[in-house]
Amino acid sequence: MKYSFIFGFMLTLLTLTAHCQTVADITQIALMKPGNDSIGVVAGDSAAQLIAILGEPDQISDYYSEIDEDTLKLYKYGKNNIFFLHDKLVNWDLSDSGIWVGAVHGQTFKVGDKLVSQNQNFRQKPGTRPTAQFLGFPVTHKTGISRNLHFDSACVLQLTKGAIQLDSRVELLFDRTNKLFSIALLD
Structure with a gap:
């Protein structure tokens, strides 16, 4: 009985670890004018706030x-779209x-x-690519298509607002x- 409890606990722990997602707080992800990281606009801000920070858009x-x-x-703003x-x-x-x-x-x-940043995973199988990180976030080396864009690696950050899990994510695609x-904020 004691061993089945330990086995069950370990299995649960491994399952929970496998389902962990990389999360970020949406209030900490701002859009900024190049070279000026002292002020930014975040999700929920108004168009007037955006214009005050980035200037007039090319088109509305x-x-x-x-x-x-x-x-x-x-x-x-150039090739950048803000909705x-x-x-x-x-x-x-x-x-x-x-x-x-x-x-x-x-x-x-x-x-x-x-x-x-390329971090070698100690459990990595021979012949596989090292685990990459971008600003401390894990990057998956798996080609695919997202939003009709072909990519070779991706990083997806699930978003929270404080302790509340959101249905939004930030997606980083690499060639x-x-x-x-x-770079996209998606819901």
Whole structure:
């Protein structure tokens, strides 16, 4: 009986470990003007706050979202798209380095950055690629397609707001040269 309890406990512990996800707090992920990490705009902020920080967009248009079943306002900054629903920032899709992402007064990153940290996993099988990290977050080396974009590696951060788990995520996509080519806040 004692051994079955220990076995059950270990099996549960291993199962929970296997289902752990990388999480980040949405209030710590800001969009910033390049070179200025002292102020940023986060999900839920208004379009006026965005313009105060990033300046006037190249274009503003309406965008119908089938998921939200509503019309969003799309603010374009170069190849970067920022979406608002009822004047609240809800999603963004960044494809050029004209906007930085990160924590205000903290670590930032942008499209074009490269994977630089390769950590060898002590349980790694011979012949497999080392586990990569981008700013401390694990990166999966598995090719795929997301949002009609082909990628060679990806990092997906599940989002929370304090202790509340959200249905949103931040997705970082890397090409075969380990260059970050897409950063998106998705719901």
